[in-house]
Amino acid sequence: MAFQAALSLPSAISILKEGKSNISLKETGLFGVSVSDLKAEIKSPLLRSQEVGKRKLQVGTIRAQTATTAPAIKQAAPEAKKTLRKGNVIITGASSGLGLATAKALAETGQWNIIMACRNFLKAERAAKSVGMAKENYTVMHLDLASLDSVRQFVDNLRRRDTPIDVLVCNAAVYQPTAKEPSFTAEGFELSVGTNHLGHFLLSRLLLDDLKQSDYPFKRLIIVGSITGNTNTLAGNVPPKANLGDLRGLGGGLNGLNSSSMIDGGDFDGAKAYKDSKVCNMLTMQEFHRRYHEESGITFASLYPGCIATTGLFREHIPLFRLLFPPFQKYITKGYVSEEDAGKRLAQVVSDPSLTKSGVYWSWNKDSASFENQLSKEASDAEKARKLWEISEKLVGLA
Ligand code: LMG
Ligand code: NDP
Ligand code: PMR
Numbered sequence: 001m002a003f004q005a006a007l008s009l010p011s012a013i014s015i016l017k018e019g020k021s022n023i024s025l026k027e028t029g030l031f032g033v034s035v036s037d038l039k040a041e042i043k044s045p046l047l048r049s050q051e052v053g054k055r056k057l058q059v060g061t062i063r064a065q066t067a068t069t070a071p072a073i074k075q076a077a078p079e080a081k082k083t084l085r086k087g088n089v090i091i092t093g094a095s096s097g098l099g100l101a102t103a104k105a106l107a108e109t110g111q112w113n114i115i116m117a118c119r120n121f122l123k124a125e126r127a128a129k130s131v132g133m134a135k136e137n138y139t140v141m142h143l144d145l146a147s148l149d150s151v152r153q154f155v156d157n158l159r160r161r162d163t164p165i166d167v168l169v170c171n172a173a174v175y176q177p178t179a180k181e182p183s184f185t186a187e188g189f190e191l192s193v194g195t196n197h198l199g200h201f202l203l204s205r206l207l208l209d210d211l212k213q214s215d216y217p218f219k220r221l222i223i224v225g226s227i228t229g230n231t232n233t234l235a236g237n238v239p240p241k242a243n244l245g246d247l248r249g250l251g252g253g254l255n256g257l258n259s260s261s262m263i264d265g266g267d268f269d270g271a272k273a274y275k276d277s278k279v280c281n282m283l284t285m286q287e288f289h290r291r292y293h294e295e296s297g298i299t300f301a302s303l304y305p306g307c308i309a310t311t312g313l314f315r316e317h318i319p320l321f322r323l324l325f326p327p328f329q330k331y332i333t334k335g336y337v338s339e340e341d342a343g344k345r346l347a348q349v350v351s352d353p354s355l356t357k358s359g360v361y362w363s364w365n366k367d368s369a370s371f372e373n374q375l376s377k378e379a380s381d382a383e384k385a386r387k388l389w390e391i392s393e394k395l396v397g398l399a
Contacts, residue, residue: 087216088163089350090115090207092143092200093172095124097311098224100131101343102169106350107137113163117143117154117172145172145199147186148396155206166216167350168207170200170223170281175313176270177321182261189254189395190261192270196277201284202396208288212296218356222349223285225302225361225379227335229278232376235307235335242275244384251391282361282375283385284392289359290382291389301355303362304373305345306337334366341368 089106093099094116106112116138118124124140141157144150158165173196176183185194204221211219230236244250245264252259261268263276282302289300309326317325329336337345345364349355355362355370363373378384393399 084111084217087112087166087351088115089113089167089169090117090158090165091169091171092117092145092203094118095120095127097313097339098305098308098342098346099169099171100127101339102171102346102350103128103138103343104131104133105340105343105347107133109347109351110137112137112351114138115158116140119144119146119172143203145195145203146174146191148199148202149186151199151202152206155203158207159210164214164216165207165210166214166218167220167222168204168211169346169350170204170221171346172196172200173224173274173277173313175274175316177274177314177317179268179270179316182256182268182270182273184255184261187395188257190256190268190273192273193250193254193263193277193280196274197280197284198392198396200281201392202398204284204288205393205396205398208292208296208298211298218299218353219297220299220301220350221285221288222346223281223300223302224346225282225285225304226275226278227304227307227363229275229282230304230376230379232374235333236275236376240269240272240275242272242279242378244276244279244378244388247384247387247391250388250395253395279376279379280388280392282379283381283388285361286359286380286382287385287389290385293358299356299358301349301358301360301362303346303349305342306364307333307335308339308342309336311339337364345370 089112091099091103091114094103094114095118099116103114103116106114114133114137116124116128118140119142121140121142128138128140141154142150143154174192176192183191185191185199187194189198200223204223208221211221227233227235228238229242231241236242243264245266247263248265249260250263252265254261254263256268260266262273263280266272285300285302288298292298293300307329309329314322314325326336345362345368348370349362357372360372361375361379362370364370374380390399
């Protein structure tokens with residue numbers, strides 16, 4: 001009861017291991033989530049907004065974000081508009097969900113050429129048409145992230161076009177919550193980590209030089225993360241929890257033959273593999289920042305756009321889940337965000353001239369204002385990020 005009441009509150013909720021609390025949670029498990037030693041602290045939105053700017057170190061904090069309305073996409077200043085050429089942005093997985101909504105939001109400004117990097121060319125073309133994107137604002141190009149050859153081919157094709165690359169958005173993902181056995185990419189990596197992390201890792205490493213060469217006023221590499229990979233949140237504590245362990249499975253090639261198909265070396269679990277892949281996405285963004293921000297001026301960022309409960313991401317989940325999940329997120333957790341509003345958020349991270357800070361994981365509060373969010377201990381572990389980078393380099397053939 002107390003828990004449900006807390007979930008229903010529109011203000012931010014922090015559950016702290018220690019410290020002052022207003023609401024105690026019962027000694028109970030929620031889908032296996034142990035909350036016995038956790039206490040809930042409800043804060044007013046005012047207090048919260050004062051706090052977020054400070055980026056305090058809050059180890060062991062569990063936080064639920066809520067948001068329901070759309071942000072405004074700030075445009076470049078009018079004087080800049082006159083002289084600025086159209087920006088070129090690549091969005092992977094722009095054929096549905098968040099990627100498509102972002103492409104649409106950017107296309108509507110008329111200031112961007114969107115390269116929709118998709119595995120299904122026809123689906124992407126139809127999707128762009130279905131949301132009313134004008135032909136002159138987008139180009140569909142083939143990219144299958146589950147094949148490293150395809151990633152390399154995509155980069156070659158892109159370079160042949162000779163257009164500068166200003167922003168890269170790594171958005172595509174697969175989620176296999178009901179799979180009993182792992183499936184694999186062309187090179188034999190477990191599919192979720194292979195697609196969501198390794199495919200994007202190779203793509204962004206290859207395009208780094210292109211981004212560096214861009215003469216646009218800002219250049220950005222954005223990798224979509226998620227709350228469910230962050231164990232400092234309630235959502236991140238719904239089992240199975242993300243955990244990369246000592247990366248022994250990844251180091252062994254993630255092929256399920258002579259090594260585990262899971263990064264931590266454990267038994268296959270599709271939901272965990274997805275969450276692990278999101279941790280990889282957030283660690284990769286930070287490692288890029290540490291290695292390249294200063295020398296290149298590129299802004300590296302990640303984000304949690306809100307719970308977009310209606311997208312194709314849940315296509316493999318059981319029908320009952322797909323039916324109940326949107327109302328659950330809308331009315332109970334209040335973490336729900338529409339595809340359109342989520343698209344505006346990601347479009348903001350792409351194009352808002354003020355969001356230049358690098359190394360940041362963006363989230364939105366209930367008034368749809370963006371703020372720098374705190375990552376979990378694992379998702380901000382610099383040593384793990386370095387190790388992940390080095391192993392990933394070997395797996396994709398860069399080292
Ligand atoms: C697991 O599936 C897979 O088995 C596992 O392999 C892995 O993939 C994992 O993390 C991924 O998922 C679990 C899955 C299947 O679903 C759930 O865990 C339920 C998730 C969300 C659905 C909750 C529905 C809550 C009911 C609310 C209905 C909407 C009402 C809106 C109206 C509001 C009016 C103001 O299992 C199912 O899909 C079966 C679902 C059975 C639901 C049982 C009820 C769950 C209670 C949830 C507690 C949340 C807080 C209390 C709220 C209770 C409200 C009833
Ligand atoms: P969708 O399933 O709607 O979109 C995923 C996209 O990725 C699709 O366009 C899909 O292509 C594409 N894709 C999948 N595999 C490949 C591949 N091998 N090569 C190229 N493209 C591929 O899901 P969402 O829009 O929800 O997901 C977008 C991003 O948002 C993901 O990174 C996800 O982790 C993140 N996210 C989503 C949340 C949510 O609540 N939905 C919450 C937090 C983060 P196709 O159309 O051909 O299937
Ligand atoms: Mg979760 C504050 C609460 C909150 C938020 C913001 C999310 C987001 N979820 C919350 C709470 C809960 N979820 C609770 C209390 C439960 C138990 C009933 C719960 C369950 C749940 C399931 C079974 N949630 C899920 C699933 C999925 O299969 C989704 C998933 O984990 O995909 C990897 C999911 C999600 N919840 C979210 C978000 C954003 C997801 C979607 C996917 C993602 O991270 O990209």
